[in-house]
Amino acid sequence: MTSLDSFKCQKTLKVGGKTYIYYSLPAAEKNGLKGIAKLPYSMKVLLENLLRNEDGRTVKKEDIVAVSKWLKKRALEHEIAFRPARVLMQDFTGVPAVVDLAAMRNAMQSLGGDAEKINPLVPVDLVIDHSVIVNFFGDNKAFGKNVVEEYKQNQERYEFLKWGQKAFSNFSVVPPGTGICHQVNLEYLAQTVWTKKAKMKVGKKTGTFEMAYPDSLVGTDSHTTMVNGLAVLGWGVGGIEAEACMLGQPLSMLLPEVVGFKLKGQLKEGVTATDLVLTVTQMLRKQGVVGKFVEFFGPGLDHLSVADKATIGNMAPEYGATCGFFPVDTATIDYLKTSGRKADRVALVAAYAKAQGLFRTAKSPDPVFTATLTLDLKDVVPSMAGPKRPEGRVALPAVAEGFAVALASEYKKTADATTRYPVENRDFDLGHGDVVIAAITSCTNTSNPSVLIGAGLLARNAAARGLKAKPWVKTSLAPGSQVVAEYLSNSGLQADLDKVG
Structure with a gap:
């Protein structure tokens, strides 16, 4: 070492x-x-x-x-x-990695060696998410039923992963129904500054010492970048690269170009982190940042919570960057405290970041970047993406007109947009432009308390006016973590979400 x-x-x-x-x-x-x-x-x-x-x-x-x-x-x-300090996997690509480790142990045993020597060399966390299928929907017992169904359908796979968790050191598994892997990473796994005991030479003395260094990772999901909001450098890679890192191999990469994105001012009331990230995505797509790092700087960072930063970092695959990085600041330290990290770890993060020149304050000089963009947060307006792509952002007042134009231009060959079609054995009809799936999901949205509570308040207002989801709409609510679910439950807003279906 x-x-x-x-x-x-x-x-x-x-x-x-x-x-x-x-x-x-x-x-x-x-x-x-x-x-x-x-x-x-x-x-x-x-x-x-x-x-x-x-x-x-x-x-x-x-x-x-x-x-x-x-x-x-x-x-x-x-x-x-x-x-990277560690590897994060979700079940799609994590299961094959565990199968490979098991196969290596099998081969070691066949060769007469000690099978228990085969282990990941860096810490690996496998979070089983993206797996609970919405078989049941539209009532508040749906989630529990779906999780039961999930275990029933994947019993053999989960038994294998449970064996893996017990068999391998440096390897943990988070079970299904716990939350989205990026939210679990943000709330629990990430430490911002990582430590490990290592045998090394310090001065003239050789022994085992505890080393501190920046938390970093690669993940097997493109939205691994969400944790950039907590000043953790990481991004998504393929399963083979993640497995190589897991077995102690370095990740080969070119020194990146770094695009600085300056934020100033603060968001107006009623404008959400989702509106902000759609604006940022549109600007960065126009700039062209594929294969580059994006780093956010400027006085506007003082007015963004870690949840807001995580929302922006999460969308790095949509704006095409390798990562969307935010440095350590007082909001980082506050979040680590609020989310229950140990006091000695929080103290270490603050002391280490300051000692290394990694702690940003309002007085910190701007770094040197390959190129820069600037956005005044007060200029961000309520927006929607679409009709199809995140870079196709439109301001809220223009949504109806934009949708009508898309409907007329893209579907005119198939049917008259005004035609309604009766549904057999149902007392309703369907037509172009009807919403058929309505979901509050994705780590981009459900990581953010203000966005989720905003959804609950909207549901409360809708329920007060007697509004309810149409019978043909498949509805689902998939909070990013159990903590997020508790925001809604403890505030009474879950009952309002239930009322509107």
């Missing part, structure tokens, strides 16, 4: 009664990496990763120097080896 430490930046950090080993960016700057304090925060995370893992083979001194050279051109085509 000991780095070659070409820039003599291995230091100790005392927090509370504990001492941690870390690789100091300010020390590396003094010892030859000039100007790195101006790097984007996300690039500082990559640089720390290289300093900590310098082995002369996968990470060389010239790889570290390349990051400081990046500053001059704000882009540099140089390949690096990135070692």
Whole structure:
């Protein structure tokens, strides 16, 4: 685990009664990496990763120097080896990975070796989400019935995963019905600063020390970027890359271009994080950020909660970026406290981020970026995406007209948009433009308390006017976590959602 430490930046950090080993960016700057304090925060995370893992083979001194050279051109085509702190899987791609581990154990046993030596080398969390099918809907017992049905249909798979959780070290499984993997990651798994005990040389002494470093991950779902809102660098990769990381292999990547997105001002009353993220997505699609990092900066960050930041980070696949990163600030620390992280971890996050120049305040100078965009939050208006794509955002007053135009232009060949069709054995008819599925779902929306409570209040107003979902509409509510479900239950808004179906 000991780095070659070409820039003599291995230091100790005392927090509370504990001492941690870390690789100091300010020390590396003094010892030859000039100007790195101006790097984007996300690039500082990559640089720390290289300093900590310098082995002369996968990470060389010239790889570290390349990051400081990046500053001059704000882009540099140089390949690096990135070692994320952990891996997040959901069941689609996680199950095959566990099957592969089991097969490796089987092979080890056949060769006469110790099968129990086969384990993930970095922590792996597998969250079973995206799996509960909406067989039952439209009443408040539907969720419980759907979870029972889920276990019934997938019993063999879950027994196998339960075995995996007991058999492998460094591997945990979160069961179905608990929440969306990105919400579980945000609320529980992510630590912002990660620690582990490692055998290493510190000064002249070799022993086991506790090391602190930025939390980072790769996930097997494109929306892994949601945790960027908590200052955790991570993004989605394919199952093979995630499995390689799980087995201790570094992720090969080019030093990214970093697009800075400056936010100023604050949102007007009645404008939601969803309106904001649709506006941001539209702007970034126009800019072109595929294969690039996006990092948010500016005074507007002081007026965004971690939930709002997570909503923006979550949509990185829609705007095409590798990630949508937010640095550590006071909102990060508040969220870690509120969500029940241990006090010593919260103290470590604050102390480490400040020691490393990773803590953003209103007075922090703007980093150097490849390119920048600016948005005044007061200019964001209530919006909808569509009719089809997230970049097709339209302001709320223009929705009716836009929909009518799309209906007339795209469906004129198939039928008259005004024609109604009777449904056999039902006392209603259907026509073009009718809503047939209405769902409050997706980690983008259900991560955000104000958006969810807004939905509940809308339902309360609708119920007061006697409105109810039409009999042909399939309705579902899939909160991102059990905490989110409790917002609605404890506020009485779940009863109003039930009333409107």
